[in-house]
Amino acid sequence: MDSGKIKVNALNKIVVCAYHNVGYRCIAELIRQGADIRMIFTHEDSPTEEIWFESVRQLAEKHYIPYMTSDINLPENAALLQEIAPDFILSFYYRNMIKPEILSLPGCGALNLHGSYLPRYRGRVPVNWAVINGETETGATLHYMVEKPDAGDIVDQEKVTIEFTDTSFDVFNKVTDAAVTVIARSWPLLVAGTAGRIPMDLKAGNYCGGRKPADGRIDWSKSAVQIYNLIRGVTHPYPGAFMFLNGKKVIIWQAWPVEGSGEPGKVVSAEPLMVGTGNGLLAIKKLQLEGEEETTAEGFSQQYQLAEKFE
Structure with missing residues (x-):
């Protein structure tokens, strides 16, 4: 035995x-x-x-x-x-x-x-x-x-x-x-x-209640910490938190809340990629355009022309 x-x-x-x-x-x-x-x-x-x-x-x-x-x-x-x-x-x-x-x-x-x-x-x-x-x-x-x-x-x-x-x-x-x-x-x-x-x-x-992938959509009017918590709450191996850029879905896999201010959803900086929220800024680290490979924020900013605001 x-x-x-x-x-x-x-x-x-x-x-x-x-x-x-x-x-x-x-x-x-x-x-x-x-x-x-x-x-x-x-x-x-x-x-x-x-x-x-x-x-x-x-x-x-x-x-x-x-x-x-x-x-x-x-x-x-x-x-x-x-x-x-x-x-x-x-x-x-x-x-x-x-x-x-x-x-x-x-x-x-x-x-x-x-x-x-x-x-x-x-x-x-x-x-x-x-x-x-x-x-x-x-x-x-x-x-x-x-x-x-x-x-x-x-x-x-x-x-x-x-x-x-x-x-x-x-x-x-x-x-x-x-x-x-x-x-x-x-x-x-x-x-x-x-x-x-x-x-x-x-x-x-x-x-x-349960969660559906659609529940991962980011509301930029919320604080940077709240958005960060959503991102880390549904990142890999889960479906991920997402936004839209020029009508295309973009999943954010990793981010970090930082101090600062900016209009909710507006790109404050491309490198590093910073987005305004309802309170604070969100520094995006890793993301993925739907149908494409996951990449760093730096690579994404260089490859895609960023809209003034994320939806």
């Missing part, structure tokens, strides 16, 4: 719903602890999405764990779950809302690992929202699932710091590490029946 493997209680049958790096890493931790995973529900990768994260399906195959990519809520999958009779259902970045009739099946409860320090940033893409809103910390939270999203009792949490230079990708990696810490700490307590339950105070938090 692997010396790093911890045996807790193989009698606790688990069904896991998982995707993305958080799903991969949390399943790997459960495997390390000797958990009895009877089935994994995951997703097919979308052809329109940049797949930069690890594959839950490949992890399941590696460890000979049965998996399905169909929705756990389908009637045939509900019947399968009744046959398995799991003690726990665990959800790690699974993208489908799990219906109450499924949540009621496991004998010991259904739990979700959420990528924020709940009750702050309940809902979709919590890491991106935290960065876009200029937060200085977030975290990972393990909580029981109820019909309302991200609203059940909290089992455990771990905070992470958001530095002013962090992108959403940087923060997502920190949150993933925090998620593994929470699972490593909590799973033995859940098995033993000694894990805590702290009621969720929804009034102390907020709920965020």
Whole structure:
């Protein structure tokens, strides 16, 4: 046996719903602890999405764990779950809302690992929202699932710091590490029946909806810091913040807020490329005309005649 493997209680049958790096890493931790995973529900990768994260399906195959990519809520999958009779259902970045009739099946409860320090940033893409809103910390939270999203009792949490230079990708990696810490700490307590339950105070938090690529359009009337937060919140591997130049879409991948003043959207300087905002200037570092290669601001300024204002 692997010396790093911890045996807790193989009698606790688990069904896991998982995707993305958080799903991969949390399943790997459960495997390390000797958990009895009877089935994994995951997703097919979308052809329109940049797949930069690890594959839950490949992890399941590696460890000979049965998996399905169909929705756990389908009637045939509900019947399968009744046959398995799991003690726990665990959800790690699974993208489908799990219906109450499924949540009621496991004998010991259904739990979700959420990528924020709940009750702050309940809902979709919590890491991106935290960065876009200029937060200085977030975290990972393990909580029981109820019909309302991200609203059940909290089992455990771990905070992470958001530095002013962090992108959403940087923060997502920190949150993933925090998620593994929470699972490593909590799973033995859940098995033993000694894990805590702290009621969720929804009034102390907020709920965020999902984001579409179109939501990345820059509003130059906002402050340089706000625009910078949007840029770092949706930069690689996400679709990016964008503007328009002479009717063509331009994605800004990297920028920095600086002191100064200028009319919102107006090019104050070509080299270095500085643009006025509602408060301060935005120094653009890397950008990309749609359909072209990403380039530095210096290269862009030399190649394209800049309009007086970005739209």
